[in-house]
Amino acid sequence: MLQLRYTQVDVFSAIPTRGNPVGIVHCDASPSDDFMFGVARWLGLSETVFLLPPSNPEADYRVRIWSTLGELPFAGHPTLGACHAWIESGGVPRAAHIVQECGIGLVKIRHSEQIIDGSIGCHLQAPDSRPVATLAFMAPPLLRGGPVSHELLALVCKGLNLEPGSVLDAEWVDNGAGWLALLLQEDKDVLAVLPDYSKLSGLAVGIIAPVESQPIASASLFESRAFIAGDAVPEDPATGSLQAGIGLWFSRRGFGADRYTVRQGTCMGRLGRILVHREHGEVWVGGSTTTCISGTISAPERHEE
Known part of the structure; x- marks a missing residue:
């Protein structure tokens, strides 16, 4: 032994x-x-x-x-x-x-x-x-980026019990775990999601929204959740790979302040705080x-x- x-x-x-x-x-x-x-x-x-x-x-x-x-x-x-x-x-x-x-x-x-x-x-x-x-x-390059198809987005929305119209944007942000991410309007929309994992077909899905209706272009605080259908821990309390992928997406689109914080794990009774910092074309993701x-x-x- x-x-x-x-x-x-x-x-x-x-x-x-x-x-x-x-x-x-x-x-x-x-x-x-x-x-x-x-x-x-x-x-x-x-x-x-x-x-x-x-x-x-x-x-x-x-x-x-x-x-x-x-x-x-x-x-x-x-x-x-x-x-x-x-x-x-x-x-x-x-x-x-x-x-x-x-x-x-x-x-x-x-x-x-x-x-x-x-x-x-x-x-x-x-x-x-x-x-x-x-x-x-430092966030590694994405293995897969770009928009999510309408068909797949409809499937994900059904699995998360979301109306498709409530999703402001959606992209692949896969740097190893297969993530795709949905941008929602407000943090309350993120916290209200009730996933049906049987409808997510083994997907890894992240959702994120600015807190207290901050403008997306300058928001400094976001709420996020991460779901991995089929995993022993289907909701992740704090996910660096997801936020690294989202950070690259946000950087390209001009979303979020150059320094912003992501709250995650709220629905699980956790206090996940992920710090995202853009500088010189790089995205850094950190925390305690x-x-x-x-x-x-x-x-x-x-x-x-």
Whole structure:
């Protein structure tokens, strides 16, 4: 029986256990696919990451990311959670940015501190004014973008119990998990959605709207939800990959302020806060990360690649 180091990190909330958890299994070599998939299904989290030595000389470390449905080339909160675990275990970046190697390629990550004022409440819901350490990744290029067909949009609206006329815009924003996103008019429309997963045909769908009817071109606060039909965790409490894809879409269309915050997980009792920042043609997606569980995980003997 193997004893592997295990870390569970809460991502996208300044308050531990109120964001999105990700499991990190620390390995000195890549286990077999069957081993990793088995562990991910047993843990039952939205994603489990296997943290590995890099194979690319430009990378600081490598990750393989698994959901309960299979391996993903990229995912947002696992990227930040894995980086947090890597730093906490003594990792030191080779350059100004930390570089993660994953299925989609190399992803840049940076570490910073942001002053969070508990009185404004619209950022990370910290209880007082204090510096909060955040990690942010640069949004990778989309694997699929562009408009959603009328036929597919009609199917998605039926699955979300939405009237097609309530959708202001819809685009593919897929950077690894298959996301498509709908822009709705107000945050109350996002919170009112009652998904019927049986009608979503295995799709990964995100919805987003500005809070309190802010003009879309300058909105600084959004409400969002993410649904993955067929997954063990069908609604995700805070989704970095979705917001990275939406961030690229919004940047191209001129939607949102150059710095905006996305609230997610409200309907689940979570306090997900995702910070999106556009600069020099790049989109950065970040938030707080906190280790909530640290120890070892017992697993049967693995077969390495």
